[in-house]
Amino acid sequence: MKASQFFIRTLKEAPADAEIVSHKLMMRAGLIRKLGAGIYNYMPMGLKVIRKVEGIIREEMDKAGAVELLMPVVQPAELWQETGRWDKMGPELLRIKDRHDRDFLIQPTSEEVVTDIARHEIKSYKQLPVNFYQIQTKFRDERRPRFGIMRGREFSMKDAYSFDRDVEGMKVSYAKMFDAYTRIFQRLGLNFRAVNADNGAIGGTGSQEFHVIADTGEDAIAYCPSSDYAANIETAEALSLIASRGAASEAMALTPTPGQVKCEEVAQFLKCSIEKTVKSIVLAVDQEGGAKLFLLLIRGDHELNEIKASKVPGLTDFRFATEAEIIEYFGTPPGYLGPVKTNKPLTIVADRTVANMNDFICGANQEGHHLTGVNWARDLPEPIVADLRNVIAGDASPDGKGVLEICRGIEVGHVFQLGTRYSESMNAVYLDEKGQSQPMVMGCYGIGVTRLLGAAIEQRFDDRGIMWPVTIAPFQVVLCPMGYDRSDMVREASDKLYQDLMSAGIEVILDDRGERPGAMFADWELIGVPYRVVIGERGLKEGQLEFQARTDAEASVIPVGDVAKKVTDLVKAQLAS
């Protein structure tokens, strides 16, 4: 393609609302343009990349035996009422009324519709397994859209749904998708990691997320470099840091700690390690006859993990307690709370590490005072024990194979063993060999298509711009003629090379816009085309052209006749790898 037939518009500056590098570069390179909060136009250059990503996803999904279909963007509420999601989902579900005042929504995913298809179209075990997928526009009405298309409201997602006869079949379908995702992200040239996301209802490998590793990622991931263990920090299991509880060696003492509220402050004031301190967090659960309070204890240097807290029996729908509730239960305002001698009894839950501590320090339920030398059983009853904290770097890996490290990731894919959650509520059944009606066992599998662009850029950029891998670059090579409009020699050599590359099946763009060399180079470095060839009179007179990969520090000079083959070989090698 010639640049004059395309639409290229780069910006010197990114808009003020672009916080992260991928958002800035996508705006500057003209890949996207904002239409509203979290709603973007995909400009021609950006759409080319999207189509490449879609192409790779389709190839691998098809290879894995999935079948593409397309479900509507606007869906009737009835199906969502059947599964209860109409009421359960919050304001992120964009609800609509049509001209007849009937309820509709814009799909955030399509479990209901695909299950509706399955219950109508699949009658017999002979039709199973089947895996339907689509690449379709989704909408989630994020309260605070940000990071460009990384956390937008309207986005494109590949969503797949497998239907099997039983759990064993589902696990096979799940494994196929896991493998397909691995190949997809490899072909996209990404540094990624599959992460355990939830060990909930279904067990072991019930749900895994694929994260692209990037410092700007919204998710923290705990992983073990010496095994393949990796989990979202929300769900990574934290073992006790203390193998077994030591004996009490100090007497419990009321110790003045005036103005020392945080554990760090207390430790510093008392000249002891923060690892001797215990943090008190008060949660409440509303129920008939007033809220029930829980006191959660974690070590002073640890962070509460709210997802884990919500899994403590009775805490599913917890909230943080109000100051009035705290005064009622502890007889003192927040700041010096602790588990010993509370005003009113409440349930005490200790993190695994806290449960093994001895001679520890906690608030005394008295302003300006802490208790030191506190010991379980002696000074207060044994607590309920649970995993309550976020793992930290250095924690033992739950698989026993090493020590955890923490990195940040961008979630770009999710595979999930759904089981019969949807098929049972929507009565999606098939007849088995014996003529018995059985619920289909489902899996679901998502990839954030548009988000992948941002994630890929977060991993591949420098101070000049984006560095696309060949597999998803908008163009594979750019030809930059020096004086296309004024030198016959340059124009003829450029056109010949252009034709040669086109004939070799290379996606080439010839920049015939007549820009100054500096502006032209800057544009293509910003846009991130992997290879550049500069065609100039001086070089041509010596039979040479300038070649530079986007990742090269400097250009190299190569004979005119070798350029087409060199570029073709490089591109084909990248595509094949």
Add this chain to the structure above:
Amino acid sequence: MKASQFFIRTLKEAPADAEIVSHKLMMRAGLIRKLGAGIYNYMPMGLKVIRKVEGIIREEMDKAGAVELLMPVVQPAELWQETGRWDKMGPELLRIKDRHDRDFLIQPTSEEVVTDIARHEIKSYKQLPVNFYQIQTKFRDERRPRFGIMRGREFSMKDAYSFDRDVEGMKVSYAKMFDAYTRIFQRLGLNFRAVNADNGAIGGTGSQEFHVIADTGEDAIAYCPSSDYAANIETAEALSLIASRGAASEAMALTPTPGQVKCEEVAQFLKCSIEKTVKSIVLAVDQEGGAKLFLLLIRGDHELNEIKASKVPGLTDFRFATEAEIIEYFGTPPGYLGPVKTNKPLTIVADRTVANMNDFICGANQEGHHLTGVNWARDLPEPIVADLRNVIAGDASPDGKGVLEICRGIEVGHVFQLGTRYSESMNAVYLDEKGQSQPMVMGCYGIGVTRLLGAAIEQRFDDRGIMWPVTIAPFQVVLCPMGYDRSDMVREASDKLYQDLMSAGIEVILDDRGERPGAMFADWELIGVPYRVVIGERGLKEGQLEFQARTDAEASVIPVGDVAKKVTDLVKAQLAS
């Protein structure tokens, strides 16, 4: 592809709400499934056809120099308020409120958004012309969706928008799109016609519709078989059927016509031709101080064209008059109205043909009576003359090159010279060579992608099912083995032919589902795959296979070794034509 890896489900009966053949066949062949009123799932078989159609559209759009981008489905109301369409469009515009109670809509088209892009991205005449297109989901909240995806609510449309420096440039862009559309519909194998749709604001060829000719079409089209004149009946110009007015030869007479209200009845009662009668239609226009009434006159055998009526000066926002208004102006209730001696004066507009009539018959403004022998100038003042009626078969073509015929069509494309309607209201300007700010001159161009499937089927079916052209068939050839699972000979021959065809780049499906031959043949005839090869033991033993094109009445027998080449040649020839 093997059928067992795909998803095929045909129905013996079409659902009761399928009125037209394309809707019935798309349901029966499993191309679509209804999710709600006017909202359909595109099943794998249907999506394959859609992707083919999209592919052809993209190729021709790209060839014509248009550049693809993608604009959001959910669009903020602000831009639509700028152009006034937010208020002007009726309930067919699906309006939404987001979680912050801000107004949004689902795009029915994208003039506002693309003009917003242009005003931000295009600064200089050097960037013009440009033509942006997208293939994207659209929504129109039709009051009465019907005909399957032919008049659905959610549908896929290719919409393009050209931006030019001036009207001459726009006409060039328009002509390119006209040519591209012609090639697209030719490649889709359609019998179609470009039809003048509106000679309004911009003149001559301001707007043309592309119609697929089909008896089930919702639009009536007037065309001249001996020239290229064609127009939607709503806009086709009707010339006077009487070259010049004859002299008055009868005296005007009040004639009793008891109970004879319609022109046919009056003509029969008075034993004269209906062509002597004139029909009176009373329209009203609301204005300050009460409605203003108009009396429109057309010949008894003609039909009022409301679009033409609305173009009569003063009638832009007409409505039909109420009975009370009619009594006030004519002194009698409807039934015997006429232009002579009304109770109150009103504006009289005669159709061109009526204006040239003499000795005509019309209502007498007196119950049970008509006037005969009425003549202009003598019995009543000369009227305002306008083209008010629908053309009928036999009318002279407005281009003077023959006589009109009427057919029915399905609108599948529309090209439109927009001019500066959007660029002026949204201030989309560029700087010309002199640094002067100028509004961009726009055109817009739509193709109903999903509707095209229905339209193609309406032209290509028989009692067994669909007959796709090779260019958009879901598969080009189907292999039907007789006993794939029980005969090694059949399986090996089928697999070899399958591989040979795949290697030749043919889109082949091998039916390995193990269906009975009758059911298998019926499925593929219903689905409409263009070529079928039957592989059976008996034939193989004689070195022969059975070949049948979907359009052939009978199968022919050809040597095994010739099949791959024959199919390949046929497919390639079709694709090239």
